[in-house]
Amino acid sequence: MSCPEKSSTQPHVVKEEVTATGKWVKLEKTTYVDPSGSTRIWESVKRTTRPSNTNVDGVGIIAILKRTLHKDCVVLVKQFRPPMGCYTLEFPAGLIDDNENAETAALRELKEETGYKGEVVGVTPVTCLDPGLSNCSTQIVMVNINGDDIENINPTQQLEFVDVILLPLDEFQKKIDELLKKEKLVVDSKVYIYAMGMSQAFFKPNELPVLKQ
Numbered sequence: 718m719s720c721p722e723k724s725s726t727q728p729h730v731v732k733e734e735v736t737a738t739g740k741w742v743k744l745e746k747t748t749y750v751d752p753s754g755s756t757r758i759w760e761s762v763k764r765t766t767r768p769s770n771t772n773v774d775g776v777g778i779i780a781i782l783k784r785t786l787h788k789d790c791v792v793l794v795k796q797f798r799p800p801m802g803c804y805t806l807e808f809p810a811g812l813i814d815d816n817e818n819a820e821t822a823a824l825r826e827l828k829e830e831t832g833y834k835g836e837v838v839g840v841t842p843v844t845c846l847d848p849g850l851s852n853c854s855t856q857i858v859m860v861n862i863n864g865d866d867i868e869n870i871n872p873t874q875q876l877e878f879v880d881v882i883l884l885p886l887d888e889f890q891k892k893i894d895e896l897l898k899k900e901k902l903v904v905d906s907k908v909y910i911y912a913m914g915m916s917q918a919f920f921k922p923n924e925l926p927v928l929k930q
């Protein structure tokens with residue numbers, strides 16, 4: 718079989734022209750050179766809020782609530798999202814403020830949105846969210862919450878219109894599916910993919926022939 722010759726052009730952006738700007742987002746016409754060497758145009762959405770010295774907009778927070786005599790639970794938020802026109806089920810999240818890093822932003826946002834005080838146990842690299850549409854990016858911060866801590870027994874959130882939902886980690890996907898059947902909700906893809914990963918981790922080992930016997 719013959720192998721088509723690979724192009725040697727390194728794709729790159731030539732220029733970015735802002736065609737519309739709002740308070741929070743802007744629309745840009747991005748001129749770029751594709752891998753075949755052709756110059757093309759792409760319509761891109763960007764946030765106006767990104768500080769100039771960074772390549773990340775916000776954080777998503779995978780927070781696990783750990784309490785004595787309870788199953789570990791994932792902390793989710795349910796809120797009305799205007800671009801979707803409906804309620805969504807998401808990890809707590811938010812924009813990183815000036816002079817914050819991902820860890821401090823995550824603990825602040827978690828406290829604001831859910832009332833819980835957490836402890837950071839891991840941070841992802843910068844990850845993209847919808848790269849065919851936007852340069853919008855996030856770092857996912859893993860947080861443990863000590864639910865036995867006095868500060869976390871009756872958490873008080875600061876956001877009126879955000880519902881906190883706790884779902885057990887060992888039945889995460891099943892519980893989300895039940896919620897989606899019961900309510901008109903759209904689940905964030907990061908949440909559902911995490912749930913599928915958890916199902917694989919919890920149930921796949923039991924499907925191995927050697928453990929089935």
Ligand SMILES: Nc1nc(=O)[nH]c2c1ncn2[C@H]1C[C@H](O)[C@@H](COP(=O)(O)OP(=O)(O)O)O1
Pocket residue numbers: 741742810811812813
């Ligand atoms: N795209 C947006 N349009 C708006 O009209 N307002 C927006 C946009 N993105 C953020 N915001 C506002 C809403 C909040 O008042 C602040 C902070 O949002 P934050 O809590 O950090 O992030 P989300 O949880 O994702 O809303 O910005």
